[in-house]
Amino acid sequence: MSLSGSQTPSDGELVLRARRGDERAFGLLVEKYRRGAYAVAYAVTGRQEDAEDAAQESFLVALQRLEECRSPERFAGWLMTIVRNRSRNLVRRESLRETDPVPVSASTRLPTPDLDMERSELQAALRDALGALSDVQREIVLLHDLEGWKHREIGDRLSLPSGTVRSHLHFARRALREALTGQETVEERRRSSP
Amino acid sequence: MSRTWTTPGGSDDEEARDLGLASALDFLDPASRDPGFWMRFQARVLQGAGPELARRRLMADLTVGDVLTGWARALVPTAMLAAAVAALILIRMAPAAPPATLEDLLTAGIETLTIPEALDESAAAASVAFAAERF
Numbered sequence: 001m002s003l004s005g006s007q008t009p010s011d012g013e014l015v016l017r018a019r020r021g022d023e024r025a026f027g028l029l030v031e032k033y034r035r036g037a038y039a040v041a042y043a044v045t046g047r048q049e050d051a052e053d054a055a056q057e058s059f060l061v062a063l064q065r066l067e068e069c070r071s072p073e074r075f076a077g078w079l080m081t082i083v084r085n086r087s088r089n090l091v092r093r094e095s096l097r098e099t100d101p102v103p104v105s106a107s108t109r110l111p112t113p114d115l116d117m118e119r120s121e122l123q124a125a126l127r128d129a130l131g132a133l134s135d136v137q138r139e140i141v142l143l144h145d146l147e148g149w150k151h152r153e154i155g156d157r158l159s160l161p162s163g164t165v166r167s168h169l170h171f172a173r174r175a176l177r178e179a180l181t182g183q184e185t186v187e188e189r190r191r192s193s194p
Numbered sequence: 195m196s197r198t199w200t201t202p203g204g205s206d207d208e209e210a211r212d213l214g215l216a217s218a219l220d221f222l223d224p225a226s227r228d229p230g231f232w233m234r235f236q237a238r239v240l241q242g243a244g245p246e247l248a249r250r251r252l253m254a255d256l257t258v259g260d261v262l263t264g265w266a267r268a269l270v271p272t273a274m275l276a277a278a279v280a281a282l283i284l285i286r287m288a289p290a291a292p293p294a295t296l297e298d299l300l301t302a303g304i305e306t307l308t309i310p311e312a313l314d315e316s317a318a319a320a321s322v323a324f325a326a327e328r329f
């Protein structure tokens with residue numbers, strides 16, 4: 001099947017083509033999973049720069065080890081494992097370099113000049129709430145609500161039962177909603193005060 | 195400002211995306227501040243992957259004959275060189291052969307009396323024994 005056809009090739013086919021050095025096939029895999037890889041890396045590292053580095057490195061490592069992907073149809077799950085491991089290694093290296101590890105919430109909290117205070121505070125509240133979640137909860141809520149992955153896809157790709165995905169998602173959403181609601185209450189109080 | 199953190203359908207359906215939450219989390223998407231982010235990301239990954247992809251293309255193009263030729267190209271000269279070195283060593287280590295007559299060569303390794311020894315006059319007494327031993 002030609003990659004130029006209207007039908008999207010399966011992951012299995014793309015992996016087999018990438019193993020033979022097909023740049024286009026590998027490019028399609030990167031395009032398909034770059035956002036998910038970034039989300040998983042961010043869930044672990046909590047820093048956008050680190051997430052970017054870890055996600056990029058993971059694609060290169062995945063290419064080098066493509067023969068180790070025993071089920072090419074399940075490439076995404078295999079890739080996400082690499083992303084998670086690379087991200088954890090990165091965090092470990094960073095924490096060895098810095099005596100005081102930077103928590104997720106504080107790492108990128110500096111106010112962005114082009115955003116108004118309200119948005120900055122909302123984002124800070126969300127980061128705090130995300131930072132309070134476990135890695136897997138962060139991964140799930142980001143993959144589901146930010147990247148639009150379905151429960152089944154998340155379960156397959158993170159090797160988790162669907163019920164566990166739902167449970168983690170429920171907990172994570174509740175925590176994030178509470179953070180957002182709390183932030184709104186603060187804002188409303190500020191507005192109503194003279 | 196008031197948000198309802200539910201899905202568009204109004205129910206808290208876990209399978210559907212929470213669009214309110216998705217919108218709030220959108221700032222985590224690097225493309226929200228830098229629209230070219232994902233294009234650059236893709237380009238950087240593909241640039242980094244270039245040598246590995248080229249290596250894989252090369253390996254995929256190789257036939258069995260190419261592999262054997264590649265092996266032979268390295269193996270044959272090495273084997274010839276090793277054989278030459280071994281031959282040189284053997285020649286150097288071999289002891290100089292003592293001058294030998296034809297008779298010495300024919301009787302080499304025979305411990306009992308041979309016909310010329312038995313017929314020798316000084317060994318005549320042993321001729322019976324020789325005959326007994328031989329016949």
